[in-house]
Amino acid sequence: xxxxxxxxxxxxxxxxxxxxxxxxxxxxxxxxxxxxxxxxxxxxxxxxxxxxxxxxxxxxxxxxxxxxxxxxxxxxxxxxxxxxxxxxxxxxxxxxxxxxxxxxxxxxxxxxxxxxxxxxxxxxxxxxxxxxxxxxxxxxxxxxxxxxxxxxxxxxxxxxxxxxxxxxxxxxxxxxxxxxxxxxxxxxxxxxxxxxxxxxxxxxxxxxxxxxxxxxxxxxxxxxxxxxxxxxxxxxxxxxxxxxxx
Amino acid sequence: xxxxxxxxxxxxxxxxxxxxxxxxxxxxxxxxxxxxxxxxxxxxxxxxxxxxxxxxxxxxxxxxxxxxxxxxxxxxxxxxxxxxxxxxxxxxxxxxxxxxxxxxxxxxxxxxxxxxxxxxxxxxxxxxxxxxxxxxxxxxxxxxxxxxxxxxxxxxxxxxxxxxxxxxxxxxxxxxxxxxxxxxxxxxxxxxxxxxxxxxxxxxxxxxxxxxxxxxxxxxxxxxxxxxxxxxxxxxxxxxxxxxxxxxxxxxxxxxxxxxxxxxxxxxxxxxxxxxxxxxxx
Numbered sequence: 001x002x003x004x005x006x007x008x009x010x011x012x013x014x015x016x017x018x019x020x021x022x023x024x025x026x027x028x029x030x031x032x033x034x035x036x037x038x039x040x041x042x043x044x045x046x047x048x049x050x051x052x053x054x055x056x057x058x059x060x061x062x063x064x065x066x067x068x069x070x071x072x073x074x075x076x077x078x079x080x081x082x083x084x085x086x087x088x089x090x091x092x093x094x095x096x097x098x099x100x101x102x103x104x105x106x107x108x109x110x111x112x113x114x115x116x117x118x119x120x121x122x123x124x125x126x127x128x129x130x131x132x133x134x135x136x137x138x139x140x141x142x143x144x145x146x147x148x149x150x151x152x153x154x155x156x157x158x159x160x161x162x163x164x165x166x167x168x169x170x171x172x173x174x175x176x177x178x179x180x181x182x183x184x185x186x187x188x189x190x191x192x193x194x195x196x197x198x199x200x201x202x203x204x205x206x207x208x209x210x211x212x213x214x215x216x217x218x219x220x221x222x223x224x225x226x227x228x229x230x231x232x233x234x235x236x237x238x239x240x241x242x243x244x245x246x
Numbered sequence: 247x248x249x250x251x252x253x254x255x256x257x258x259x260x261x262x263x264x265x266x267x268x269x270x271x272x273x274x275x276x277x278x279x280x281x282x283x284x285x286x287x288x289x290x291x292x293x294x295x296x297x298x299x300x301x302x303x304x305x306x307x308x309x310x311x312x313x314x315x316x317x318x319x320x321x322x323x324x325x326x327x328x329x330x331x332x333x334x335x336x337x338x339x340x341x342x343x344x345x346x347x348x349x350x351x352x353x354x355x356x357x358x359x360x361x362x363x364x365x366x367x368x369x370x371x372x373x374x375x376x377x378x379x380x381x382x383x384x385x386x387x388x389x390x391x392x393x394x395x396x397x398x399x400x401x402x403x404x405x406x407x408x409x410x411x412x413x414x415x416x417x418x419x420x421x422x423x424x425x426x427x428x429x430x431x432x433x434x435x436x437x438x439x440x441x442x443x444x445x446x447x448x449x450x451x452x453x454x455x456x457x458x459x460x461x462x463x464x465x466x467x468x469x470x471x472x473x474x475x476x477x478x479x480x481x482x483x484x485x486x487x488x489x490x491x492x493x494x495x496x497x498x499x500x501x502x503x504x505x506x507x508x509x510x511x512x513x514x515x516x517x518x519x520x521x522x523x524x525x526x527x528x
Binding site: 001002004020021022023024025026028029031032033034035036037039040041042043044045046047048049050051060061062063069071073074075076077078079081082083085087088089090091092093094096097099101102105109113131132133134138139141142145152154156157165166167168169170181223227228229230231232233234235236237238239240241242243244245246 | 302303304305306307308310311314315316317318319321322323324325326327328329330331332333341342343344345351353355356357358359360361363365367369370371372373374375376378379381383384386387390391392394395398401413414415416417420423424427434436438439447448449450451452454456459460461462463465497501502503505506507508509510511512513514515516517518
């Protein structure tokens with residue numbers, strides 16, 4: 001079982017429809033949800049403070065590119081954590097998680113770890129990374145900081161492959177870059193721009209003054225220097241036990 | 247506690263507050279230190295979980311950053327996040343090592359009656375680390391999975407019936423009504439942040455996690471700690487949940503790793519076509 005499997009075996013879990021299979025929510029479940037949400041604080045989720053729309057590519061197959069919706073919460077000035085969805089609708093599918101750290105903490109990581117991360121400078125300067133519905137002048141002060149960060153993004157539901165349920169091993173994702181395999185297909189960008197009535201091109205022009213980081217670590221965006229991506233395989237092994245399974 | 251570089255006052259990095267801004271007077275510094283000590287005391291005595299709460303490295307959030315995020319928070323709709331309606335607490339262990347167990351706070355949204363998607367945090371607090379996610383599906387949907395996929399999913403029957411999976415603060419009758427459904431579902435859990443190892447950043451490979459399936463698996467000390475902090479009793483709940491039933495067809499033999507451990511491995515693959523990637527020397 002591998003993140004790079006082309007197509008999992010044909011089953012009802014694969015199909016053309018976008019929505020996951022399953023019955024609509026019952027009234028009983030609505031009542032439980034309502035009760036729970038009135039009594040439970042849901043505090044960690046309330047820390048989510050930004051919606052970012054951008055793009056990502058599969059590390060093991062960079063021809064596969066997706067639009068992503070990150071819901072960002074900040075733990076401190078140097079660290080962000082984001083559940084990632086395939087759209088901004090209420091029925092959006094949770095497709096993975098991205099973590100974002102500032103450059104000084106990225107530099108302290110072991111090289112083997114750095115290979116799993118990607119840089120954000122191009123994504124931000126090119127206007128691909130946007131905060132939908134936020135005027136550019138509000139979001140801009142933070143973009144110079146964000147342009148120096150690195151991200152680690154695991155995708156757990158390969159919806160672009162047609163999976164109606166989350167199948168297989170998690171896949172490592174990479175960020176858009178300005179060279180060959182890292183470039184995002186114009187149709188994908190146009191579709192996003194039309195939805196939000198924005199122009200990525202115009203946004204790029206307005207971000208010209210944002211400083212390029214002086215240095216982008218060559219271990220990040222590993223494919224650029226090494227022409228290699230990464231896949232995850234899930235293999236059987238002996239379980240270390242403290243009681244029988246299952 | 248960390249020493250702030252700017253003014254050498256010990257401060258706790260709290261969300262959205264820069265305790266150390268513009269510090270100059272001695273009285274201000276003393277007040278800040280006093281406040282920090284109170285906060286530290288609270289952290290240590292109240293909801294400190296057994297899992298290692300290694301501090302995420304970084305400076306406290308700056309005011310300008312906070313302002314931008316207050317604006318985005320006010321203007322943008324967060325529709326996928328607004329679907330999150332319930333908080334479940336349970337335990338996971340690593341797919342290849344049952345002795346490594348993690349308290350897991352699930353914040354769940356329904357895609358429909360038969361599928362939930364959950365964000366998993368290490369605590370229910372504001373500074374909680376987002377350590378993973380879980381998908382939960384009905385038995386019907388589980389049966390549609392390819393056979394090679396089924397081992398990656400675990401059953402929930404034992405966790406619910408034994409009382410170790412619970413919904414903090416929700417009264418028993420409502421909780422039991424909700425858990426009646428959960429009992430029959432299967433989950434797929436991936437963790438990205440190994441907080442039990444003391445990692446202060448999400449390092450390494452994604453970890454497929456498993457759930458408890460019988461008595462004797464749960465680390466007793468971890469269990470007692472959770473019971474104490476959340477004011478619950480697993481044994482008492484077990485009795486009240488005796489009527490709940492599991493999947494109609496019983497627990498599928500391929501679920502729960504099919505009785506085996508499962509471990510992730512990283513593999514390099516060629517970018518295709520390799521020639522299209524000229525070496526870029528930075």
